[in-house]
Amino acid sequence: MTNPNPQSGSPDKEPASEAQAAQNALGNTERAEVATEPDRSAAKPGPEPEPKPSLGRFFLDNLWAANTFTVTLLSLVLAIVVGAVLMIISDPDVLSTYSYITSRPSDAINSSWTLVSEAYANLFKGSIFDPEAFSGWLDGANGWQAVLAPISETLTYAAPLVFTGLSVALAFRGGLFNIGAQGQATIGVIMAALAGFLLPLPPGLHLLVAVLAGALGGAIWGFIPGILKARAGAHEVINTIMLNYVATYFLTWLIVQNGVQDPNRTDAISKAVDTSAQLPRLLGDNLRVHAGILLAVLATWAVAWLLNRSTLGFELRAVGANPDAARTAGISVTRTYILIMVFAGILAGLGGSNMVLGSTASALTPLVVAQIGFDGILVALLGRVKPWGVLLAALLFGALQAGGNRMQSYSGISLELVTVLQALIVIFIAAPALVKAIFQLRAARAARLQTSLAKGW
Amino acid sequence: MEPGEIHALLGENGAGKSTLMNVLYGLYQPDEGEILVDGKPLKLKGPSDAIGAGIGMVHQHFMLVPVFTVTENIMLGAEQIRGGIAGFLDRRRARREVTEVSERYNLRVDPDAVIEDLPVGIQQRVEIVKALTRDVDLLILDEPTAVLTPQETEELLTVMRSLKAAGKSIVFITHKLGEVKAIADRITVIRRGKTVGTASPEASRDELAALMVGRNVRLTVDKTPATPGDPVLEVSGLVVDDDRQIRAVDGVDLTVRAGEVLGVAGVQGNGQTELIEAIMGLRPALAGTISLAGDRINGWKPKKVLRAGVGYVPEDRSVDGLIKEFSVAENLVLDIYDRPPFGAGLALKPDAIAASAKERIEQFDVRTSSADAAVGTLSGGNQQKVIVARELSRPLKLFIAAQPTRGVDVGSIEFIHSQVIRERDIGTAVLVVSSELDEVIGLADRIAVMYRGRIIGIVGPDTPREEIGLLMAGISPDEAHDAVAAPAADKPGAATAADKPAAADGGPASDAGPASEDEA
Numbered sequence: 001m002t003n004p005n006p007q008s009g010s011p012d013k014e015p016a017s018e019a020q021a022a023q024n025a026l027g028n029t030e031r032a033e034v035a036t037e038p039d040r041s042a043a044k045p046g047p048e049p050e051p052k053p054s055l056g057r058f059f060l061d062n063l064w065a066a067n068t069f070t071v072t073l074l075s076l077v078l079a080i081v082v083g084a085v086l087m088i089i090s091d092p093d094v095l096s097t098y099s100y101i102t103s104r105p106s107d108a109i110n111s112s113w114t115l116v117s118e119a120y121a122n123l124f125k126g127s128i129f130d131p132e133a134f135s136g137w138l139d140g141a142n143g144w145q146a147v148l149a150p151i152s153e154t155l156t157y158a159a160p161l162v163f164t165g166l167s168v169a170l171a172f173r174g175g176l177f178n179i180g181a182q183g184q185a186t187i188g189v190i191m192a193a194l195a196g197f198l199l200p201l202p203p204g205l206h207l208l209v210a211v212l213a214g215a216l217g218g219a220i221w222g223f224i225p226g227i228l229k230a231r232a233g234a235h236e237v238i239n240t241i242m243l244n245y246v247a248t249y250f251l252t253w254l255i256v257q258n259g260v261q262d263p264n265r266t267d268a269i270s271k272a273v274d275t276s277a278q279l280p281r282l283l284g285d286n287l288r289v290h291a292g293i294l295l296a297v298l299a300t301w302a303v304a305w306l307l308n309r310s311t312l313g314f315e316l317r318a319v320g321a322n323p324d325a326a327r328t329a330g331i332s333v334t335r336t337y338i339l340i341m342v343f344a345g346i347l348a349g350l351g352g353s354n355m356v357l358g359s360t361a362s363a364l365t366p367l368v369v370a371q372i373g374f375d376g377i378l379v380a381l382l383g384r385v386k387p388w389g390v391l392l393a394a395l396l397f398g399a400l401q402a403g404g405n406r407m408q409s410y411s412g413i414s415l416e417l418v419t420v421l422q423a424l425i426v427i428f429i430a431a432p433a434l435v436k437a438i439f440q441l442r443a444a445r446a447a448r449l450q451t452s453l454a455k456g457w
Numbered sequence: 458m459e460p461g462e463i464h465a466l467l468g469e470n471g472a473g474k475s476t477l478m479n480v481l482y483g484l485y486q487p488d489e490g491e492i493l494v495d496g497k498p499l500k501l502k503g504p505s506d507a508i509g510a511g512i513g514m515v516h517q518h519f520m521l522v523p524v525f526t527v528t529e530n531i532m533l534g535a536e537q538i539r540g541g542i543a544g545f546l547d548r549r550r551a552r553r554e555v556t557e558v559s560e561r562y563n564l565r566v567d568p569d570a571v572i573e574d575l576p577v578g579i580q581q582r583v584e585i586v587k588a589l590t591r592d593v594d595l596l597i598l599d600e601p602t603a604v605l606t607p608q609e610t611e612e613l614l615t616v617m618r619s620l621k622a623a624g625k626s627i628v629f630i631t632h633k634l635g636e637v638k639a640i641a642d643r644i645t646v647i648r649r650g651k652t653v654g655t656a657s658p659e660a661s662r663d664e665l666a667a668l669m670v671g672r673n674v675r676l677t678v679d680k681t682p683a684t685p686g687d688p689v690l691e692v693s694g695l696v697v698d699d700d701r702q703i704r705a706v707d708g709v710d711l712t713v714r715a716g717e718v719l720g721v722a723g724v725q726g727n728g729q730t731e732l733i734e735a736i737m738g739l740r741p742a743l744a745g746t747i748s749l750a751g752d753r754i755n756g757w758k759p760k761k762v763l764r765a766g767v768g769y770v771p772e773d774r775s776v777d778g779l780i781k782e783f784s785v786a787e788n789l790v791l792d793i794y795d796r797p798p799f800g801a802g803l804a805l806k807p808d809a810i811a812a813s814a815k816e817r818i819e820q821f822d823v824r825t826s827s828a829d830a831a832v833g834t835l836s837g838g839n840q841q842k843v844i845v846a847r848e849l850s851r852p853l854k855l856f857i858a859a860q861p862t863r864g865v866d867v868g869s870i871e872f873i874h875s876q877v878i879r880e881r882d883i884g885t886a887v888l889v890v891s892s893e894l895d896e897v898i899g900l901a902d903r904i905a906v907m908y909r910g911r912i913i914g915i916v917g918p919d920t921p922r923e924e925i926g927l928l929m930a931g932i933s934p935d936e937a938h939d940a941v942a943a944p945a946a947d948k949p950g951a952a953t954a955a956d957k958p959a960a961a962d963g964g965p966a967s968d969a970g971p972a973s974e975d976e977a
Contacts, residue, residue, distance in 0.1 A: 309804060314800075321780045322779075325776065328777040328778065329763075330760030
């Protein structure tokens with residue numbers, strides 16, 4: 001629709017640099033950004049030394065340059081615009097005003113504007129801040145919980161996505177494409193739930209054991225493709241996809257077994273996790289936000305430290321960027337591959353345990369994991385495979401989910417639109433040339449725009 | 458450029474030679490200035506314009522599809538089509554053209570051979586034929602000899618002469634002075650993007666080198682005679698396979714002593730790579746023993762070998778030596794990141810890494826904008842210096858340098874050579890593998906010549922080039938000796954050197970036949 005084609009021709013112009021970009025895609029993104037500023041100033045001192053630009057000037061210059069931040073932001077804008085068009089098309093009443101747009105254009109414009117602005121306003125109110133609840137709290141009409149409810153929902157949806165996003169991002173940095181976060185989360189959720197209702201343990205310890213059980217489950221499910229890759233050279237993409245199926249159907253089978261299924265029910269649902277194994281709620285029982293989000297921030301910090309400040313992370317990044325050189329430098333590539341997948345599995349497994357130990361659900365059902373594993377891939381890409389970027393991306397996705405619920409009930413816009421928005425954002429981010437062309441961005445010299453997708457296959 | 462002229466473009470790495478030629482070939486757009494062909498200015502929007510204007514280019518890294526045949530590769534981009542709209546490829550016609558062109562210029566290629574089965578020299582020939590089938594008048598050869606063996610280089614020079622005779626002009630980009638002098642009609646020297654001089658091929662090597670780097674350089678390596686100590690590396694009966702499970706090293710015996718440089722000469726692909734990879738633990742040894750200062754190191758992991766005090770400069774720096782995306786500082790600790798002071802337990806010490814990087818950059822004269830710049834942004838010579846700095850910055854027993862100066866500019870070569878000799882003088886055993894005979898002769902105290910997976914002879918550094926050249930071609934030591942008819946005075950030196958590892962002599966001797974056995 002709003003997708004002009006000429007951009008597709010642009011990669012042909014400089015095939016060499018594109019290939020180069022693809023090669024550097026992993027691990028380089030971070031440096032590219034960091035290097036932007038020193039590089040520009042360092043490369044410049046040519047014959048005529050330019051006057052040093054002020055900070056404000058520098059900011060403005062870079063704002064419209066095609067750096068990763070600008071492109072990410074503009075991808076969001078584009079996705080919102082395309083989403084608006086979809087809303088208009090899918091609403092028969094609004095669409096009908098377009099049949100007489102030449103005679104009364106105001107009808108079409110007004111009705112479209114009302115529809116779209118209300119929908120996005122509800123998206124915002126449902127995910128971040130609802131002014132009505134705030135004024136209601138001032139008037140005493142509702143409690144403070146209502147003010148924080150949107151944020152609480154956003155954080156609840158974001159927490160598991162942080163874990164699965166980190167799982168995918170970590171593997172990416174090590175040169176592996178972990179499609180298996182879904183399966184790892186599924187095994188994680190199973191182990192966490194089993195530990196949650198089978199083990200009679202005191203509060204606190206019970207929670208700890210349940211969380212660790214989830215991590216262990218994920219670790220096992222990551223170890224399998226890891227060792228297959230390291231020892232047999234089997235491609236991790238294929239194996240993780242297949243293991244996703246195994247995990248999903250194992251869950252479906254397990255739920256209806258004796259001792260697992262809720263004895264009072266005939267449908268596929270397990271016993272509920274003991275309260276002693278549930279993650280504590282942070283803002284009282286009326287708000288769903290739970291300690292999972294704190295664990296998620298902790299995990300983000302841990303992954304960032306692991307990647308950038310540890311010997312293991314050094315090995316991991318080295319193997320991801322150039323396995324041959326890593327091997328020559330004495331790093332065991334096979335061992336690193338296994339470790340990467342185990343770590344990725346642990347993270348995804350923790351994401352899974354969030355789904356059953358938190359407030360989202362307290363018992364296993366066939367759909368208990370939702371799509372967190374697959375959404376994790378998108379989150380990792382949106383976050384540019386950097387830990388703190390993943391955290392922000394997960395918050396955005398969480399906000400879209402939370403706001404989407406309100407948008408559906410208040411504006412009658414289907415929740416699926418949120419999924420479409422998420423997909424569009426990632427598509428635009430994966431095609432930076434498209435965004436650059438649409439907005440006529442200047443090419444930032446050092447900040448090479450690359451898609452994280454380029455490697456891993 | 459005039460018709461029928463070979464014009465050499467000489468310059469250090471990063472001097473701007475390749476960029477200039479890419480502009481000529483339409484890959485890059487000029488910011489200023491214009492290109493004149495037959496007196497008319499030329500606007501090139503892409504390589505197809507350049508080909509239309511009669512300019513063809515053979516890139517340093519070949520642009521061939523490995524799984525296609527020679528004919529298919531040559532057709533690519535200018536496919537002949539028959540059958541009108543149905544668009545069948547006219548392979549027969551293309552094949553005929555290939556045969557015709559290759560006969561006309563005496564460039565023998567098999568039109569039906571698959572590219573990946575061909576040796577590098579022939580692949581290059583395919584590239585040249587490809588350019589010629591497009592009817593070009595001006596052929597740009599971008600560092601064509603960088604990947605060739607001495608024999609292949611010789612053949613290439615012959616080809617260039619015959620092209621010249623046929624009236625084609627050639628731009629020959631290189632930084633090897635010998636080739637320039639051998640073939641060029643006119644030499645333009647480029648430094649830092651500017652033409653700094655034109656020279657005739659009669660100019661001496663030293664003059665040309667001085668023009669290239671902007672100051673006088675020594676091409677010979679200054680060194681005092683070696684004072685060999687105890688054996689550090691002892692290899693005996695080593696057998697190693699290459700990636701295709703073909704025997705690459707077939708019973709090699711070698712000894713490298715502390716404080717000496719053993720040079721391994723040989724045409725590339727005679728097992729040198731595999732020999733070194735086996736020593737480093739990167740490739741399994743199928744038979745034989747490798748020992749380092751008395752310890753048997755067969756089957757050790759690369760990390761353990763490195764830790765035992767072995768420094769290693771791999772032959773392909775961009776594949777095995779460096780991680781281009783990593784910063785200079787990170788590459789400087791690539792194999793010691795987990796040792797104090799750079800790593801403690803699981804944690805890295807960024808401050809220690811940065812401090813050490815600063816020191817190394819200064820000490821080894823690495824030209825980089827900062828220690829945080831990605832190593833891929835450095836020129837080839839500086840990248841190589843990063844590797845050398847990394848490997849020489851810890852105490853070593855043995856230093857292995859494979860092709861230490863391949864694709865490196867003259868200034869850096871000088872520096873790297875002096876560092877190698879410095880390491881020898883502090884008592885490290887040094888093993889240098891190079892396909893540049895000059896380099897081996899310049900650096901080595903003893904020269905082992907490798908041919909088809911065996912050490913065919915070990916000679917002193919004073920041995921005439923021609924004799925070593927014959928050894929490299931597989932002529933056994935005695936025949937080589939006789940063929941060159943070297944004075945008898947030279948012989949004892951060679952003989953004693955070859956005697957030392959007695960078994961080493963056994964290998965090639967049995968190969969050479971009874972005649973040489975009698976002599977032994």
